[in-house]
Amino acid sequence: MTQMANPTAPTGIKVALSLDPPGPTFYIGRNACMPQIRATATVTGADAVALQGATYNWVVTLVMQNKKVPLSMGRSVAHPPINRTGGPTLVLPFTKVRGGQLTVTVTVRAPGLVSPTTPALPPSALTASRSDLQILGTNPTENDLIAEGASDLMIKIIRHESSTRQFLEAGSTAPGYPLFSQDHKGGVGLTQLTRPAPSDDEIWDWKANLRGGIAVLAKKTRYARNYLIGYASSSEFTELVKAYNEARARVVIPKPGMPPASPATPPLPLAVTLPAPTSDQIDRETLRAYNGYGRGLTDPDSKTVYYLPEYVAKIGTDGLLEVAVGADGRTGAAHWHENTAADREKFWRDKKLIEPNSKGQYIYPGDPDYVANVLKVAITDPPAPRVQSISGALLSTPER
Known part of the structure; x- marks a missing residue:
């Protein structure tokens, strides 16, 4: 969709906006990296002399509108505004992992773009915009999670909580948008982070969501150890x-x-x-504290x-x-x-x-049987090395 602006521009001079890849849908990479999108503004109807000294002002917005996302409980997430002045080409400089509706607008100004009948008028502005664009998420694989430090116990929780999904999948009402919890409490993503409320990063960046889940699990492990060890006194x-x-x-x-x-x-x-608690007991108490x-x-x-x-x-x-x-x-x-x-x-x-x-x-x-339901999730052919017990390994893992 190309829009023209400023009727003072000479007749026949236009600016067109093109994207590479063309879109209109782009995807966050499986490794939680934003897509590389190159935007190009092409002015037609004006010679090179008229375009000398031209400036191209780029405005990019990226917003997840809550009305499009099931169970988001009114949550809206936006990428920090992008406003750049430069040449006719811009690789969209995303600084955060975000998705939603993408709008790209370019405004071209040049001293030579003046009204031929009234030269005293200021330089005209030519504008083109695309608002039919969107960026959607891509779910990681379990090997991706393992590479980011997920233990067996964390994998079991993720399978149980989200079926290993950060984003809704095909067939849902909003495929590619974040997976929010069905209990209407705002939990989201792989680990269904709920309290404290998930950050914008944890909503769109599966790595941030996983780090949040690992930190919660480590915190619950410390609680479980302290509770069980201290129970006898x-x-x-x-x-x-x-x-x-x-x-x-x-x-x-x-x-x-x-x-x-x-x-x-x-x-x-x-x-x-009372007998000292075993590592298995600590794992089970940890799971109960996590979400049970x-x-x-x-x-x-x-x-x-x-x-x-x-x-x-x-x-x-x-x-x-x-x-x-x-x-x-x-x-x-x-x-x-x-x-x-x-x-x-x-x-x-x-x-x-x-x-x-x-x-x-x-x-x-x-779920009154939450612990048993998580632990019965099968982990088959686990790649090595793997962290087998949260009670032992994650105590030395700093919260991130």
Whole structure:
């Protein structure tokens, strides 16, 4: 689409705008690089003398309009404005990985381009513009993700969260535009970054999105390690041990055939320990923290939100801490319990974090079986080297 401007230009003088490649659709490369687009302005109807000293002012805009992107929750992303003055050719100088509607406008001015009937008029301006252009995204391969530092666990998360897509694919309402989450919370891309809100880079640059996901996973890993290692000295576990010992002190077992002994010396309280968490437990707790807690319970006094973690101490059928008493009668060993999908659903219902709908159905705020669903994703024929455990390798990986 070519547009002429300024009626003071001599009759027959025109400027045409051409692009190489011609478009109108261009693609961000699979390696997250912007397309190279060469724009050329060609003036016809004027001789070389008339074009001496001509200036070409280029204005380029690139905007993702939210109305075109499903589930973007009103998010609009624009490339920084490009305004250049130079010659008749410009390779569009993109500085950010962005997509959306592309508009290229060129305005040509030259002292020789004056009205032949009124030479005193200022130089005329010839303008051409293309607004029928667009730049769309290209999804990476899993080998691309691995080359950028994605671990097996990160790959599993990406497969589960986005089916390894940064962008919508053919057949969708907006192929080539960013993939936003269906929960209407603004999560986007490969790793479905949601909180904090994804940056403009993380929306259009899959490498930035992956870096964001790796940083979140590393943060959640530190949380998981600290929680699991610190659980044995937490107030929750201390209270469970106290309740267990108090109940144990109240129980006096008489010998067979003899009346209950009275008075009796209560047993000594046990020093109860909990096994150190394994790397597998840390990975599972990390996954739960990544995107599996669902809705939490807010303490009205501290405003702290409590979630049901992946692991807690195992409670027996009597409602007390389950403890294996040591042979010395003075020590005991507690056990870990991995909360199941049913445990999580019950937690949400009991805490009234969800209510049944008109049909009596509970709509859960998250996937109660998120950890199992991520871990069952198969990784076949992994190229070497690969990071096998997030709990070990990513702790030394700085957030980027």
